[in-house]
Amino acid sequence: MVKLLKVHGSENTFFLFDLTQFEKQPSLSSIAKLAVACQKSANPVFKNIDGILVVTNSTHPDCLGKMIVINADGSRASMCGNGLRTVTRYLAERYQKKQFHVETDQADLAVTSEPELAPNVPAFGVEIGPIRFNQAAFPFANLHTATIQNQPLPDLDHDLRFSAIAVPNPHLISFVSKAVLQSDRLEKLGTRLNSKNQYFPDGVNVSFATILGENRLFVRTFERGVGFTNACGTGMSATSLAYAINQSGGDFDRLVTVFNPGGMVKVHAVCRAENYQLQLIANATTLGYITIPTTALWQHQFDQANYQQTNEETAYQAWVKAIKN
Numbered sequence: 001m002v003k004l005l006k007v008h009g010s011e012n013t014f015f016l017f018d019l020t021q022f023e024k025q026p027s028l029s030s031i032a033k034l035a036v037a038c039q040k041s042a043n044p045v046f047k048n049i050d051g052i053l054v055v056t057n058s059t060h061p062d063c064l065g066k067m068i069v070i071n072a073d074g075s076r077a078s079m080c081g082n083g084l085r086t087v088t089r090y091l092a093e094r095y096q097k098k099q100f101h102v103e104t105d106q107a108d109l110a111v112t113s114e115p116e117l118a119p120n121v122p123a124f125g126v127e128i129g130p131i132r133f134n135q136a137a138f139p140f141a142n143l144h145t146a147t148i149q150n151q152p153l154p155d156l157d158h159d160l161r162f163s164a165i166a167v168p169n170p171h172l173i174s175f176v177s178k179a180v181l182q183s184d185r186l187e188k189l190g191t192r193l194n195s196k197n198q199y200f201p202d203g204v205n206v207s208f209a210t211i212l213g214e215n216r217l218f219v220r221t222f223e224r225g226v227g228f229t230n231a232c233g234t235g236m237s238a239t240s241l242a243y244a245i246n247q248s249g250g251d252f253d254r255l256v257t258v259f260n261p262g263g264m265v266k267v268h269a270v271c272r273a274e275n276y277q278l279q280l281i282a283n284a285t286t287l288g289y290i291t292i293p294t295t296a297l298w299q300h301q302f303d304q305a306n307y308q309q310t311n312e313e314t315a316y317q318a319w320v321k322a323i324k325n
């Protein structure tokens, strides 16, 4: 029997798949096929997940585990901010620790347990990084610039300004009006840059943000490998950094509140001597526990799964209602 957790951070929903339960490790390609099969499933527990968070042991000092991110379309992502909070919760509960590191594709990231957002709404804080601005980190091409920092890109759009920040997964960010946010421009640009194109050959996560007030943003993201998502943790972190850089001529230390279609997160963006640091703080909700016979899982026979829901979503939705009022 295989165990999976269904989890979310700001309604960015994943299966958390702990590979330490297997004697013989399944391949990442079989997990990528599983992610794709979930999208095609008619079973509401399986369809519409944003990806699979693979958890394995880490050999790195201080790291309680390693996270590998598989997007909904089976592609691999170097990082996932909302996902990392749920992995942090899983490891924190398993090892009874409040502060540790998690190994990710490009860095061992510091994570912490944070005070609950409301009763039964557990919260965690995760470091987001490494942070890069150079063209090779994305990569991007044919845009006639080495970095993209709050500037027009006429090849992509006739009047928007863009910033590009890799954390380390790639993000293209634009601060827009409410009218632009509500238009189809994000979908069109996200679709274009995540299809075969000459500008972002590996695709890019595209976020449109509106400024609601000082240190208050709303961010919507069209994700690489997924499409529209309720929330993108790395996207909101990169957008908060772009906001802080554009709003500040020198040192900054900002706690930015970021609303998104799935809820709200806080991002602590710090710059000391041009050294940027980001911490993302928000919920890590366990929606339920799945058990499924091993053969059924790999043959994508999801009707054989048993799903035990928790009562955490009710508490989370009550919290979302309260923050909107």
Ligand SMILES: N[C@@H](CCC[C@H](N)C(=O)O)C(=O)O
Pocket: 012, 050, 069, 071, 076, 077, 078, 079, 080, 081, 082, 083, 169, 170, 205, 223, 224, 225, 226, 229, 231, 232, 233, 234, 235
């Ligand atoms: N939703 C995630 C980011 C997931 C990865 C992204 N789709 C990519 O390919 O870079 C988040 O919360 O950060």
